[in-house]
Amino acid sequence: MKKVEDPVADTERSRSEHNRRIEDPEHSRKVRVRIAPSPTGVPHIGNTRTVLFNWLFARKNKGKFVVRIEDTDRQRLQEGSLEKILEILDFLGLSWDEGPNVGGDFGPYIQSERKDLYQKYAKDLTQKGFAYEDEGAIRLKVEKGKSWSWNDLIHGEISFKSDVIEDFVILKSDGFPTYHLGVVVDDHLMEITDVLRGDEWISSTPKHLMLYEALGWQPPKFAHLPVIVGPDKSKLSKRHGAKSILDYKEEGYLPQALINFMVLLGWSPPPEVARRNIGEKEKELFTLEELTKIFSIDRVNTTSPVFNIEKLNWFNKKYLQMLSLPDLIGKIKDFSSRAIRTDDRQLSQIVNLVRDRMTTLTDFDKYASIFFEKGSEKPPGKEKVENAQKALQSITNWNEKAITQTLDKWIQENNLSAGDFKNTLRLSVFADNTPPIYQSLAVLSKEETLKRIEAALK
RNA sequence: GCCGCUUUCGUCUAGUGGCCCAGGACACAGCGUUCUCAACGCUGUAACACCGGUUCGACUCCGGUAAGCGGCACCA
Numbered sequence: 001m002k003k004v005e006d007p008v009a010d011t012e013r014s015r016s017e018h019n020r021r022i023e024d025p026e027h028s029r030k031v032r033v034r035i036a037p038s039p040t041g042v043p044h045i046g047n048t049r050t051v052l053f054n055w056l057f058a059r060k061n062k063g064k065f066v067v068r069i070e071d072t073d074r075q076r077l078q079e080g081s082l083e084k085i086l087e088i089l090d091f092l093g094l095s096w097d098e099g100p101n102v103g104g105d106f107g108p109y110i111q112s113e114r115k116d117l118y119q120k121y122a123k124d125l126t127q128k129g130f131a132y133e134d135e136g137a138i139r140l141k142v143e144k145g146k147s148w149s150w151n152d153l154i155h156g157e158i159s160f161k162s163d164v165i166e167d168f169v170i171l172k173s174d175g176f177p178t179y180h181l182g183v184v185v186d187d188h189l190m191e192i193t194d195v196l197r198g199d200e201w202i203s204s205t206p207k208h209l210m211l212y213e214a215l216g217w218q219p220p221k222f223a224h225l226p227v228i229v230g231p232d233k234s235k236l237s238k239r240h241g242a243k244s245i246l247d248y249k250e251e252g253y254l255p256q257a258l259i260n261f262m263v264l265l266g267w268s269p270p271p272e273v274a275r276r277n278i279g280e281k282e283k284e285l286f287t288l289e290e291l292t293k294i295f296s297i298d299r300v301n302t303t304s305p306v307f308n309i310e311k312l313n314w315f316n317k318k319y320l321q322m323l324s325l326p327d328l329i330g331k332i333k334d335f336s337s338r339a340i341r342t343d344d345r346q347l348s349q350i351v352n353l354v355r356d357r358m359t360t361l362t363d364f365d366k367y368a369s370i371f372f373e374k375g376s377e378k379p380p381g382k383e384k385v386e387n388a389q390k391a392l393q394s395i396t397n398w399n400e401k402a403i404t405q406t407l408d409k410w411i412q413e414n415n416l417s418a419g420d421f422k423n424t425l426r427l428s429v430f431a432d433n434t435p436p437i438y439q440s441l442a443v444l445s446k447e448e449t450l451k452r453i454e455a456a457l458k
Numbered sequence: 459g460c461c462g463c464u465u466u467c468g469u470c471u472a473g474u475g476g477c478c479c480a481g482g483a484c485a486c487a488g489c490g491u492u493c494u495c496a497a498c499g500c501u502g503u504a505a506c507a508c509c510g511g512u513u514c515g516a517c518u519c520c521g522g523u524a525a526g527c528g529g530c531a532c533c534a
Contacts, residue, residue, distance in 0.1 A: 037534095038533080040534075075533085076533065136532085137532050138532095160461070164461050166530085178534085179533075180534095182534095183534090199463070199527090200528060200534090201534090202462060202463065202528075202529075203530070224463085227528085234527065235527085235528080264483090267471095268471060275481085275482075280481095282472075284482085302463080302464065302465095304526095307469095308469050311470060311484045312484095314483085317497095356497045367495090419492090419493045420493085422493035423493060426493070426494060427494090433494050433495035433496080434494070434495075435495080435496080436493075437493060
């Protein structure tokens, strides 16, 4: 997204470029894909996986990836959703390669800014007799008795009889194109070579094919991705936690985890990449970088995968574990005001102790809270607590090593059960589950520890 | 209703006629480790929708049935 040039805004120039590409086999083979979100809401896992696949497909084939906002439904527009769509792309690290100049950077293409174009083509079609006016709208005439088919990159041959399709609106009476016209015109003008979109578009594809033919254009290749479904196998909806990617971001999920999770929903790496020997554990963790090398459209499944949060959680945990301590601390600070207020030395001690327990970044507060305030478990009997108190008082240097030495010695000398003694410490000082107790004590000051013991005695 | 898509463990999937009485992962259970909770290690439970063909041989090929889902808007 550095140098700004927009081959599409200027249609004429785009045409000549197109011609040149046809003559030049290198260029004509160049892959170009797009994503076409409509700003009517915030993308969820399903939409976003389509974005990911497009992006990977472009990168794998050293092609271009463009973003086009399909905002032709003026009623359903939702304030701020464009920004959120872009924020998701940014969060996941999926950058696009061209677009109109917006403050020296590439912006997405916006259909509402290209309204005239669609009207022009709709008029052309009307004049040529392929379309007609109907109550202020323009409909495409569907010729009966024809069969329309294409070789889907994922599903293989699919065909429809034109008899099941009625004349359909291509230009609405408000002057905006319907999806069908908009998508065909733009995909052609933007020289999109491969359309990767959700399965729900399969039945619309014949309409698009008709438009390509009426307009005298060559259609792109189509790949219809099975859509992610909820536990009840129907479309992902809010009810099933079809939360937006931004929600997951706020809950402390890492982009790496989200990407890894999404890519394995309906796609799998070639066996030789996943596993070297039979019976050996298969590789499941992939970075975006690796994916750009091994992704391929023919390994996309034909079935709709069910969204499963457990697996996402597992990925997140894994990626959290892989983060370096400074990186992890940095991210935790974005989620915990308490972490910001804690001094670095103590904070890294705490993070080291609780990191294996965290599923998401917001879990930090959950597991670290015991270092700031006591939990709610009841303390053990008074005698035991007093004994623990004496033991703690006898520690001179308050650090993990000294604590360990002194207390282990105390256990020996007083002939105590180690487990029982440690549990007493845990319950009277933290009143909750803790990481290994000596290390946990070392996080607190001696003063704070004794204060807590004192409180346990009351 | 019409049209289309789909069908391997609960879930994500591997598998392209014999390597599969089906492999891996998540989840679950048990065991180990252990001061609690985790983490970690090991083990285990669990699937080719159904019926016919083709074939010496079918998860893999063909046909049908069933079920699920999607589309059939001046929404995308």
